Amino acid sequence: MPTDKAQALVVDDETDILELLRITLARMEIRAVTATSLVEARARLAEQPFDLCLTDMKLPDGSGIELIRHIAAHHPELPVAMITAYGNMDSAIEAMKAGAFDFVSKPVELQRLRQLVGAALKLAHRPGGEHGGERVPQLLGDSLAMAQIRQLIAKLARSQAPVFVTGESGTGKELAARLIHAQGPRRDGPFVALNCGAIPHDLVESELFGHKKGSFTGASSDKQGLFQAAEGGTLFLDEVAELPLQTQVKLLRAIQEKAVRPLGTQRELPVDVRLISASHRDLNAEVERGRFRQDLFYRINVIELRMPPLRERRGDIPALADWLLARIAEKSGADGPLRLAPEALAALARHPFPGNVRELENILERATALCEHSLIEIDDLYLPDPAPTQHDATPDVAAPCTAPAEPTHWDHAAAARRLGMSQRSLHYRLTRLGIE
Numbered sequence: 001m002p003t004d005k006a007q008a009l010v011v012d013d014e015t016d017i018l019e020l021l022r023i024t025l026a027r028m029e030i031r032a033v034t035a036t037s038l039v040e041a042r043a044r045l046a047e048q049p050f051d052l053c054l055t056d057m058k059l060p061d062g063s064g065i066e067l068i069r070h071i072a073a074h075h076p077e078l079p080v081a082m083i084t085a086y087g088n089m090d091s092a093i094e095a096m097k098a099g100a101f102d103f104v105s106k107p108v109e110l111q112r113l114r115q116l117v118g119a120a121l122k123l124a125h126r127p128g129g130e131h132g133g134e135r136v137p138q139l140l141g142d143s144l145a146m147a148q149i150r151q152l153i154a155k156l157a158r159s160q161a162p163v164f165v166t167g168e169s170g171t172g173k174e175l176a177a178r179l180i181h182a183q184g185p186r187r188d189g190p191f192v193a194l195n196c197g198a199i200p201h202d203l204v205e206s207e208l209f210g211h212k213k214g215s216f217t218g219a220s221s222d223k224q225g226l227f228q229a230a231e232g233g234t235l236f237l238d239e240v241a242e243l244p245l246q247t248q249v250k251l252l253r254a255i256q257e258k259a260v261r262p263l264g265t266q267r268e269l270p271v272d273v274r275l276i277s278a279s280h281r282d283l284n285a286e287v288e289r290g291r292f293r294q295d296l297f298y299r300i301n302v303i304e305l306r307m308p309p310l311r312e313r314r315g316d317i318p319a320l321a322d323w324l325l326a327r328i329a330e331k332s333g334a335d336g337p338l339r340l341a342p343e344a345l346a347a348l349a350r351h352p353f354p355g356n357v358r359e360l361e362n363i364l365e366r367a368t369a370l371c372e373h374s375l376i377e378i379d380d381l382y383l384p385d386p387a388p389t390q391h392d393a394t395p396d397v398a399a400p401c402t403a404p405a406e407p408t409h410w411d412h413a414a415a416a417r418r419l420g421m422s423q424r425s426l427h428y429r430l431t432r433l434g435i436e
C-alpha cells in the first residue's frame with residue numbers, strides 16, 4: 001500500500017486561488033505543491049515526480065499551454081489539466097490539442113475537480129493499456145501507419161478530449177474508439193455506441209437524451225438516454241454526420257454544458273461522458289454544404305484520428321488475414337484456422353478492398369465456409385476477376401443447402417458426403433445458420 005500521499009503541482013499566479021485549490025486537494029488526501037509562474041513550475045517539475053498537474057491559462061511569464069507542451073515533452077506520463085476562465089471553450093480546446101488530458105473552468109466546482117483528480121490518479125497509478133487478464137480487442141497491422149495509430153490511440157486514451165475518427169467504412173473506426181476507451185481511465189465505465197445513421201430522425205433525440213413517459217406518442221414509460229447510460233464512460237457516436245441539424249444543436253449544448261435534458265422534462269441532468277464520434281463522410285464538406293453545424297464540428301473534432309484504407313497499407317494484409325482466420329475458426333468451433341495458399345494471399349494483396357478490413361473478414365468467412373481443404377486456394381476467395389468470363393458466381397454463405405440433412409439422421413459425416421462438402425464446411429454452415 002502506498003504510504004505517501006498523491007502529489008499535485010498547482011500552477012496559478014493568483015495566490016488566493018492557489019490556496020483554495022491546495023485546501024480542496026488536501027481534503028481529497030492530495031498534497032499540493034504550488035508554483036506561481038512558468039519558471040517556478042518547471043523548477044518544481046525537475047525536483048520531484050508528481051501524480052497530477054493543474055495549471056492556469058495565464059501565467060506572468062507565459063501561457064499554461066507552454067507548460068502543457070513542456071510536460072508533454074519532458075514528463076509525458078504526468079496528466080496535466082488546464083484551469084480555464086468560465087465559458088472559454090477555445091482555450092480548453094487549445095489545451096487539449098497541446099496534450100492536456102482535461103480542463104476545468106473557474107470557479108472550480110468541487111464535484112468536477114473530484115472527477116478530474118480521480119481520472120488523473122487512475123492514469124498516474126495504472127499505466128499501460130492492458131486489462132488484467134481480460135481480452136482486449138487489438139488493432140492489428142505491421143505497417144508504419146498502424147504502428148503510429150496505435151501510439152496515437154495510447155496517447156488519446158490518456159486524454160478526455162473529444163476525438164473524431166475518420167475513415168472509409170470497415171477501416172476500424174469503432175475498434176479504435178473501443179481501444180481509446182479500454183486503455184484510458186474510463187475503462188471501468190461503460191462504452192456505449194450509437195450508429196446515428198441507423199436510427200429514425202424522430203427517435204434520435206430520445207435515444208440520446210432520454211424521455212419522460214408521455215412526452216410524445218409512443219413514450220409509454222420513462223427512458224434513460226445514452227448519455228446517461230454512458231455515465232463515467234465513453235459515448236461513441238458513429239456516423240455522426242447523419243444527425244439531423246436540430247439534434248446537432250442539442251448535442252452541442254449537451255457537450256458545452258456537460259448536461260442533458262430528457263424530452264418532456266425541465267431539469268438538466270449533469271453527465272460525465274467522454275465523446276468519441278466517427279463518420280465516413282468528409283465533415284468539412286458537410287459543413288460547407290450546410291448539412292453539419294460548424295460549431296459542433298469544432299467541438300467534436302478537437303483531435304482527429306484518421307484510419308487509413310487497407311489498400312494504403314497492403315503490408316498489413318497477411319497478419320490481419322491470419323488473425324481473422326483464427327477468429328472465424330474460434331467462432332465456428334472448428335479445430336483450427338484454415339491457412340491461405342501463397343497465390344491466394346498474393347491475390348488478396350492485389351485486391352483494392354473498397355470495404356476494407358470488414359470486406360477482408362467477409363471474404364475469409366466465405367472462403368472458410370466453402371473451402372474443402374485446410375488450405376484456402378485462390379478460387380475459394382471468389383474475388384471479382386477483371387476478366388469478364390469468371391464474373392458470375394459469388395456464392396452466399398447463408399444459401400440453402402442443396403440437399404436436406406434429415407435423411408442422414410444428423411450424422412454430420414454422412415450429410416457432408418451427400419452434400420459434397422467437407423465436414424468442416426458443413427459444421428461452419430450449421431453454426432452460421434443457427435442449426436444445432
Ligand SMILES: Nc1ncnc2c1ncn2[C@@H]1O[C@H](COP(=O)(O)OP(=O)(O)OP(=O)(O)O)[C@@H](O)[C@H]1O
Nearest residue numbers: 138139140141168169170171172173174175357358
Ligand atoms: N486493424 C485491425 N485489426 C483487427 N481487426 C480490425 C482492424 N480494423 C478493422 N478490424 C475489424 O474489422 C471489422 C470492421 O471494423 P469497424 O467496425 O471498427 O470499422 P468501422 O470503420 O467502424 O466501419 P463502419 O464505418 O462501417 O461502421 C471489425 O470486425 C473489426 O474488429
